[in-house]
Amino acid sequence: MTKEEILEYNKMCMELLEIVPGYFPDELHSTREGSISLCVYANALYYMEKEDNPECTVYDFLKFDYDWNYIHEVITEVEKLKYLVIIQSNYCCIQTIRNSDNKFKSYIIAQEHGVHEGKTNTMEAKRNAVVRALYLFLKWYKQNK
Secondary structure, three states, X not given: OOHHHHHHHHHHHHHHOOOEEXXXXXXXXOOOHHHHHHHHHHHHHHHHHOOOOOOOOHXXXXXXXXXXXXXXXXXXXXXXXXXXXXXXXXXEEEEEXXXXXXXXXXXXXXXXXXXXXXXOOOHHHHHHHHHHHHHHHXXXXXXXX
16 A cells, blocks of 8 residues: 555544544544543653654654554444454455345455565455555545445
């Protein structure tokens, strides 16, 4: 994913998890149970790093594109929306099993095969597939909800 796509993806994840700027401008806040720990973690990392990196912001420490703890919270939220997230090896698929007639039918909304440095059987390839599928799903969901 490009840097612009990662920024867009992180922003969509924040919206999905209802993470917003906190009471102080340098902090993040959420009232959702799973998101609270993500905000606390990002805030703590930011405060530890801000002296050495004055140009960084707290948003730089939201790792929806890299950290499995963050990625898992997004997957959980997508599943709460009644979508099925399938992860197998270096493949990720997000689908629904309903249509407008409420008949049982499966529709693939986003799918991705992951590759990392030319290899397909690594944890990085799996993570890349999951993040890319989530990114495609969130773009679709934003347009179709």
